[in-house]
Amino acid sequence: MAARSIGDLRDALTWARERSLPFYVLGGGSNTIFSDQGFAGLVIQIGMLGMESQPAGLAVRVTAAAGEPWDDFVAHCVAQNWAGIECLSGIPGFVGATPIQNVGAYGQEVADVIEIVEALDTQSLERVTFSAAECGFGYRASRFKAADRGRFVVTGVTFRLVPGGAPELKYADLQKHFVNLPDGTTPTLAEVREAVIAIRKRKAMVLDPAEPNSRSCGSFFMNPVVSRKEFEIIETSARATGLLGPDEKFPHYEAGEGMVKLSAAWLMEHSGLQRGATHGGVGLSEKHILAIINRDHGTAAEVRELMNLVQSRVSKTFGVHLEPEPVFA
Ligand SMILES: Cc1cc2nc3c(=O)[nH]c(=O)nc-3n(C[C@H](O)[C@H](O)[C@H](O)COP(=O)(O)OP(=O)(O)OC[C@H]3O[C@@H](n4cnc5c(N)ncnc54)[C@H](O)[C@@H]3O)c2cc1C
Numbered sequence: 001m002a003a004r005s006i007g008d009l010r011d012a013l014t015w016a017r018e019r020s021l022p023f024y025v026l027g028g029g030s031n032t033i034f035s036d037q038g039f040a041g042l043v044i045q046i047g048m049l050g051m052e053s054q055p056a057g058l059a060v061r062v063t064a065a066a067g068e069p070w071d072d073f074v075a076h077c078v079a080q081n082w083a084g085i086e087c088l089s090g091i092p093g094f095v096g097a098t099p100i101q102n103v104g105a106y107g108q109e110v111a112d113v114i115e116i117v118e119a120l121d122t123q124s125l126e127r128v129t130f131s132a133a134e135c136g137f138g139y140r141a142s143r144f145k146a147a148d149r150g151r152f153v154v155t156g157v158t159f160r161l162v163p164g165g166a167p168e169l170k171y172a173d174l175q176k177h178f179v180n181l182p183d184g185t186t187p188t189l190a191e192v193r194e195a196v197i198a199i200r201k202r203k204a205m206v207l208d209p210a211e212p213n214s215r216s217c218g219s220f221f222m223n224p225v226v227s228r229k230e231f232e233i234i235e236t237s238a239r240a241t242g243l244l245g246p247d248e249k250f251p252h253y254e255a256g257e258g259m260v261k262l263s264a265a266w267l268m269e270h271s272g273l274q275r276g277a278t279h280g281g282v283g284l285s286e287k288h289i290l291a292i293i294n295r296d297h298g299t300a301a302e303v304r305e306l307m308n309l310v311q312s313r314v315s316k317t318f319g320v321h322l323e324p325e326p327v328f329a
């Protein structure tokens with residue numbers, strides 16, 4: 001059923017509770033893989049709509065209801081010249097799902113700009129609010145995906161954006177895109193949005209019915225985060241076994257607190273996996289090795305099999321576990 005209001009949501013949760021049925025909260029479904037047998041319970045699709053904004057000193061506070069399509073929201077904010085989420089252009093799904101895995105791309109993540117998450121507690125059916133600090137955000141993580149998984153239904157999110165703010169150009173691909181701009185010139189937020197969408201299209205990371213490589217959940221595997229000590233062991237062993245040439249760099253990025261983030265795509269490629277590899281009706285995207293795509297009537301079972309295959313290949317080669325990003329329902 002579709003929940004278009006908090007009242008609808010309470011009714012749906014009560015209905016499921018009275019029948020002792022499990023429930024699944026669905027946004028746009030872009031990060032969900034339903035089992036081939038379907039979901040044996042109540043699927044509640046979030047349909048609350050609406051947006052409002054108010055000045056907050058030099059910033060603007062923008063609240064969007066959970067059922068607003070995320071990319072429409074980004075387009076609206078960019079059109080108003082509000083900086084803070086321009087690099088998150090082209091990501092499918094709804095606003096309400098963005099705090100769940102702390103959606104991020106091209107150098108920005110929602111944790112940087114979220115001020116408040118409004119939710120309904122499925123246990124008490126009371127409305128609750130969380131400050132950003134209370135959300136326990138991390139890399140593709142939050143309390144809503146960890147200890148409190150399934151407990152809170154996000155009903156609205158308030159973001160703090162900067163009117164006329166400069167765009168974020170941290171990411172190498174984006175910097176490359178603007179390399180020919182005259183010195184001292186900064187691209188507009190709209191130009192950055194266009195650039196992000198163009199870069200994403202090259203990787204089939206924008207949903208497009210005409211692009212078979214975009215029939216995915218986005219990047220299927222998260223970039224693994226390991227301690228610096230673990231990284232040194234992995235790197236030494238990769239050099240010793242010839243997986244890495246003497247002058248070749250092992251890509252890694254500082255992840256704070258003595259942790260290091262590895263590139264899941266690089267690990268897959270160096271484990272002998274290739275873009276375009278197929279497994280029954282599913283396969284690895286020809287344009288982005290991290291995406292598992294539905295080639296032709298693929299099944300959820302095949303997605304799981306391919307996931308296991310990739311995980312075991314990378315684990316055998318590097319001793320690193322790749323964690324999936326989508327949710328299996
Ligand atoms: C082509 C493509 C590109 C993508 N690129 C990126 C990217 O660059 N960065 C990134 O981070 N993600 C990316 N994704 C993944 C996905 O789009 C995001 O995670 C998005 O936020 C999921 O939104 P959704 O509404 O579709 O979530 P759904 O698939 O509907 O749900 C995902 C999870 O969130 C829960 N959930 C959804 N709504 C709510 C709610 N209101 N309250 C509580 N729980 C809720 C669900 O129960 C489920 O656990 C991509 C996906 C695709 C298909």
